[in-house]
Amino acid sequence: MREQTIKMLGERANRIRRASLTMVHRAGTGHAGGDLSAADLLATLYFAILKFDSREPKSPRRDRFIMSKGHCSGALYATLAEAGFFPIEELETYMWPLSRLNGHPNCVKIPGVETNTGPLGHGLPVAVGTAIASKLDGAGWRTFALTGDGELQEGSNWEAAMTAAHYELDNLTVIVDRNRLQQGETTERTVRLEPLAEKWRAFGWAVAEVDGHDYGALLNLFEELPLSPGRPTCVIAHTHKGKGVSFMEDQVGWHHRVPTAEELALALRELSEVML
Amino acid sequence: MSAANASPAGLFDCRDAFAGALRELAAADPRVMVVVNDSVGSSKVGGFRREFPDRVINVGIAEQNMIGVGAGLANGGKIPFVCGASCFLTGRALEQIKADVAYSEANVKLCGMSSGVAYGELGPTHHSIEDLAWLRAIANLTVIVPADPIETEQAVRAAWRTEGPMFLRISRMPVPIVHGGDYRFEIGRAVRLREGDDVTLIANGTMVSRALNAATLLADMGISARVLNLSTMRPLDRDAIIEAAMETGRIVTIEEHTIYGGLGGAVAEVVATTNPVPMRILGIPGVFAPTGSAQWLLEHFGLTAEGICRAALELVRG
Numbered sequence: 001m002r003e004q005t006i007k008m009l010g011e012r013a014n015r016i017r018r019a020s021l022t023m024v025h026r027a028g029t030g031h032a033g034g035d036l037s038a039a040d041l042l043a044t045l046y047f048a049i050l051k052f053d054s055r056e057p058k059s060p061r062r063d064r065f066i067m068s069k070g071h072c073s074g075a076l077y078a079t080l081a082e083a084g085f086f087p088i089e090e091l092e093t094y095m096w097p098l099s100r101l102n103g104h105p106n107c108v109k110i111p112g113v114e115t116n117t118g119p120l121g122h123g124l125p126v127a128v129g130t131a132i133a134s135k136l137d138g139a140g141w142r143t144f145a146l147t148g149d150g151e152l153q154e155g156s157n158w159e160a161a162m163t164a165a166h167y168e169l170d171n172l173t174v175i176v177d178r179n180r181l182q183q184g185e186t187t188e189r190t191v192r193l194e195p196l197a198e199k200w201r202a203f204g205w206a207v208a209e210v211d212g213h214d215y216g217a218l219l220n221l222f223e224e225l226p227l228s229p230g231r232p233t234c235v236i237a238h239t240h241k242g243k244g245v246s247f248m249e250d251q252v253g254w255h256h257r258v259p260t261a262e263e264l265a266l267a268l269r270e271l272s273e274v275m276l
Numbered sequence: 277m278s279a280a281n282a283s284p285a286g287l288f289d290c291r292d293a294f295a296g297a298l299r300e301l302a303a304a305d306p307r308v309m310v311v312v313n314d315s316v317g318s319s320k321v322g323g324f325r326r327e328f329p330d331r332v333i334n335v336g337i338a339e340q341n342m343i344g345v346g347a348g349l350a351n352g353g354k355i356p357f358v359c360g361a362s363c364f365l366t367g368r369a370l371e372q373i374k375a376d377v378a379y380s381e382a383n384v385k386l387c388g389m390s391s392g393v394a395y396g397e398l399g400p401t402h403h404s405i406e407d408l409a410w411l412r413a414i415a416n417l418t419v420i421v422p423a424d425p426i427e428t429e430q431a432v433r434a435a436w437r438t439e440g441p442m443f444l445r446i447s448r449m450p451v452p453i454v455h456g457g458d459y460r461f462e463i464g465r466a467v468r469l470r471e472g473d474d475v476t477l478i479a480n481g482t483m484v485s486r487a488l489n490a491a492t493l494l495a496d497m498g499i500s501a502r503v504l505n506l507s508t509m510r511p512l513d514r515d516a517i518i519e520a521a522m523e524t525g526r527i528v529t530i531e532e533h534t535i536y537g538g539l540g541g542a543v544a545e546v547v548a549t550t551n552p553v554p555m556r557i558l559g560i561p562g563v564f565a566p567t568g569s570a571q572w573l574l575e576h577f578g579l580t581a582e583g584i585c586r587a588a589l590e591l592v593r594g
Contacts (some may be wrong), residue, residue: 060353108381114351116380119371125341126376129348129356132333136354143348156372159341167333 013043019078027095033241033254035075037179054084057111068123069148085112121154131172150182165204170226179241200234212237287450291320293425297432319359343372347382362388362404392532396570409537419509423484430461466516472502476520479530489581535559
């Protein structure tokens, strides 16, 4: 059973990766590296953890997933399409004129998107708000937010982190896509984040570190939530930017480089071979 | 609004009407909430907190977070009234207002308290004289500047009734009542408080009563001044502005705000592109105010009945 789930997640994540790269290539713009580092996290959440009904995207009792790293819209849209929120064919319109699939997600137009992100450091405060609303209503639905790691340089995250701990939001989980790279450099050479786990702990959160590409480890962790009653959970997911494509992995240039036709073909071949 | 809130001079702090309306709404609708940045006292929601302790979220001194939390509460089905000193709420969290609230069409009611130069001596860091210019540039955001307790109370109810992002600018400066008991506030509708043919005085918020006093002074000089309360800055009542331009031929705007991009700017955009007529734009003239009390500053900048009267006379007498 668990093995089947893991196999299914691998297939989903692989399709998310292939779709994201194809979308970025067609659009001529995008953030391929971060799409690939987040793909396994998105697949695990959407296809094993989150409770939602894509035919009823505004159902009040749905779990909220908030994509704070909104620039990785390629992976998010591919995931939402896989999950049935809109047709997979629509991914072909990514960032084309008048497409609702803008470079950054728009909740007014796209079912399944909870709030508009793009500027960094916006997701976690909104996630704190949804988590408080659920607590007040005594409702069981939960909130998950996915942030980048460089994004944690935005102070608004730490404002929200304090509030979440103060209000004892154990129905809130933030997942940090810790791929160690931001636009121009490593996070540690830009403005260092470490010791990152200690920072979250000091802010009153329960913290776990996990391999963000290991479905089994992610499932074990997410199924244990909350890690500590009365505390919000921070999952530091150690990932690789460009994961799954040999020549993209851990390369800072692939933050927003667009694959050429040859690079796309090579990448898609690598990703297909993994699935054989 | 209880008589106890009236100062001896018959002046009222609109925050009392604001807080009273919120408590009534909260009693009737469990979705109504308040979010504050350690501003329970300055937003006058202490009574609200006593009655509905679970429905006040104090995020601490953290405005960016405050707006995001408001957007999240709205996503979770609540109707949050997010209250903070207007200078901090708008200036510190403008990007959150744009992205989390307006662009996301979140049902958040932003309440900018103690706006304009109400904080007087505390200085330009605490004055909120750019807020309307910033906010009226943002799509999807309704911007309301009530003039007195009657309009404030109705604006709060309209905000609750009307789905969508909204900003209410609530002054702490004592103002007289300018609307009759039968007044009905409507979002997007300017109200004519006095008829006149020679010039129109367009004001909102704390400046409305001063415009009315100016019209009285002008009447003594034989000049008939129309007074328009343009309490909704967005969406703008273009028809009322065009009518004023066509029927009175001259317009003076008065705002407790910089003269760049606020009420005067909004009116001028309509007038210049439809029926150009001479205008005067009164407000804070693009400077950081010197030290002085709120009342002193308003006099310093000519935002008094006499100052408005002088500007209107210049227009009428050419």
